[in-house]
Amino acid sequence: MGIGLDAVTALSPAGDSRAGEVLRLRREISRMQRRRSEHQLLPLDPAFSSLLPEQGLQTGTAYTVSPSPSLILALLAAASQRGHWCAVVGMPTLGVEAAAAFGIELPRLILVPEPGDRWLAATSALAEVVPLIAVQPGSRARDADVSRLSARLRDRGSTLLVAETTASGAWPQSEGSIRLHDQHWLGVGEGWGLIEGSTATVTARTRHSPQPSSVRVRLPGAQGAVEQLPSESIPAETVTELTALPGLRGDGTGAREYPLAVAG
Numbered sequence: 001m002g003i004g005l006d007a008v009t010a011l012s013p014a015g016d017s018r019a020g021e022v023l024r025l026r027r028e029i030s031r032m033q034r035r036r037s038e039h040q041l042l043p044l045d046p047a048f049s050s051l052l053p054e055q056g057l058q059t060g061t062a063y064t065v066s067p068s069p070s071l072i073l074a075l076l077a078a079a080s081q082r083g084h085w086c087a088v089v090g091m092p093t094l095g096v097e098a099a100a101a102f103g104i105e106l107p108r109l110i111l112v113p114e115p116g117d118r119w120l121a122a123t124s125a126l127a128e129v130v131p132l133i134a135v136q137p138g139s140r141a142r143d144a145d146v147s148r149l150s151a152r153l154r155d156r157g158s159t160l161l162v163a164e165t166t167a168s169g170a171w172p173q174s175e176g177s178i179r180l181h182d183q184h185w186l187g188v189g190e191g192w193g194l195i196e197g198s199t200a201t202v203t204a205r206t207r208h209s210p211q212p213s214s215v216r217v218r219l220p221g222a223q224g225a226v227e228q229l230p231s232e233s234i235p236a237e238t239v240t241e242l243t244a245l246p247g248l249r250g251d252g253t254g255a256r257e258y259p260l261a262v263a264g
Helices: 017-030 069-081 096-101 116-127 143-156 236-244
Strands: 041-043 056-058 062-065 086-089 109-112 132-135 159-163 176-188 193-206 213-219
Touching (some): 062 069, 069 096, 069 159, 069 213, 096 109, 109 116, 116 132, 116 143, 143 159
Parallel strands (some): 062 159, 062 176, 086 132
Antiparallel strands (some): 041 056, 176 193, 193 213
């Protein structure tokens, strides 16, 4: 029995019964997922393999990412296809059809779209048993709460992708950043057309590899997955600026992305 789609409204801030919902969710997913990761890395799509020195996401850590649904789905896809459970917290506009288009296995996807002020509790509960979690914080987290969550990630071997926004502020104790920028939409004419996808540059750097690494991709690709495009010259000062900022500028916010027709 899967709970991916049944958990969509599990932690929505409605009604007086939500006090026990985090515990209920924990009990349900505990029956279906390991207690501790046996892996040191979670896989990435081959198009992203050159971004990180280990060619994968370190387990037990957190990464800061752009709040772009397309980027987040692309980062989840490879792990999902390898049989890992994934979860997305606090992103109500992220669609199931879009997830399927990126190759994510829906029976192993848990969505908690509107946790309200319980986003941290939901994320912490999921970190007990889910190896890869993406969260868009609903508020700025206290340092003490971040430290407790980081300890749980290390203990359980889970990986957290934090979609950073201006409201949430910089996420402390981040292993690295993965940013999407210079995004261009495909299929749109002058006031008409159906959006078919987008091209964008993805830039990453980590604490152990501070030199930025970039790749140009199509999201999603012609076959639904991420498609790497021929590399283009990216000014070094632009890359440095984008990866150094705790927030994101204009085209990296994802604000125009969530209602896209690429959802299917």
